[in-house]
Amino acid sequence: MNNKKTSKTKSTRIQEQNRQRILEASLTVFSRYGFRGTRIDQIAEVSGMSRSNLLYYFKRKEDIYRAVLNEILAEWLEPLRAISADGDPRIEIGAYIRAKCKMASSAPEASRLFANEILQGAPMINDILTGPLKTLVDEKAKVLQNWMDKGQIRRMSPHHLIFAIWATTQHYSDFDHQIKAILGKSIIDEEFGSEAAQSVEDLLLHGMLPRHPEPNID
Amino acid sequence: MNNKKTSKTKSTRIQEQNRQRILEASLTVFSRYGFRGTRIDQIAEVSGMSRSNLLYYFKRKEDIYRAVLNEILAEWLEPLRAISADGDPRIEIGAYIRAKCKMASSAPEASRLFANEILQGAPMINDILTGPLKTLVDEKAKVLQNWMDKGQIRRMSPHHLIFAIWATTQHYSDFDHQIKAILGKSIIDEEFGSEAAQSVEDLLLHGMLPRHPEPNID
DNA sequence: CGTTTCCTTGACCATATGGTCAGGATGAGC
């Protein structure tokens, strides 16, 4: 039953395939309707397999949900982790913003899944938010604070700055439908994606960099 | 008190009261679980009345949902409408940002309801998004554009600027739970609310104002 | 008081939904 039986039972490529198929379909449906609003049959339909078969791979609806969540969680936080205290803030934060925009463009459903989960009170990932996420954010806030102390970026609340980056970038995936209604363009569209990325990066960098064009301190 | 009871027109204070009670409870539940994830019984429970009685006032779940949506829609767009083309951009946009933050603080559920509706593809308000909302946004985008042409704010995509304001302000209500997990503070808390408002206003204004401290051009 | 209209309720129904199960189909190794 348990995957990984060390040597032999390799979870049979077919198993690997179907699990993946289910997870992909689940991401689509869960990201749209949230946990409670999602019906197993929908996932089955989207994944193109019978509900019975789907339940053969995941005993419970909640199991699928948690699996999807876990699968994208690490990758989701990666860009923030990548911010280096030793780098130049313009470069580091600029890269972070671009990475987040890239993700909004290439994985909008993941963003919406988290949005949905948070909206519903984060019942499944609350421990992650208050644990690893908080730790990571606090750590990077210190990095920002350090840059501020050195005068490399303007003095402001580092936490709020992080929230602003999250908000502006994720907005393009979470509210994609609204933006589509207003502009007729979607973040999925690569061209619009880079246009949005540039806008956000420009606005935020200008907002956080000191007014007097900071002399190169090399 | 009973001014208009003679004709068959309802009003009937008791009716007015109960409808309101239902709408309030509905906002709470719908904003959390979205349309599909919400159960009528939940609304009944939160509103403190029997499901039968609730269905006496609203025949269908969808009727309640639409009613709530409509009730808060106009008020939701009001701040954007209030932006005056004749004012100073710093004042106008600053006021807009503060108004949006205020709403995020005082009516976070309304924000979350919209967020949920958009996430689910805006099935109920798509016509509003592509109609009145788009019109309003386009109109205000022109106002911004005009300010840019006059050099009062930096040149950038006005639409993306509006999105950035929406994103940063609404983030505090939509992702309140996440912020609470990280900072231990909620946008509901008045003190934190104004702290957030200041941060956002400061960051965005600095981001959009020209670098060289714009001389008063009065 | 009686009547009328409005308000509330519990019982009821059809269907949707999450989840189980026994057994049949399929494929891999022999």
Place this chain on the structure above:
DNA sequence: GCTCATCCTGACCATATGGTCAAGGAAACG
């Protein structure tokens, strides 16, 4: 081909859910 483990399915079940209904209260109003 044969065997066994894996894979898949339709039938089935218990409960949840949206929604209806008839009838029992309460309030207005003469």
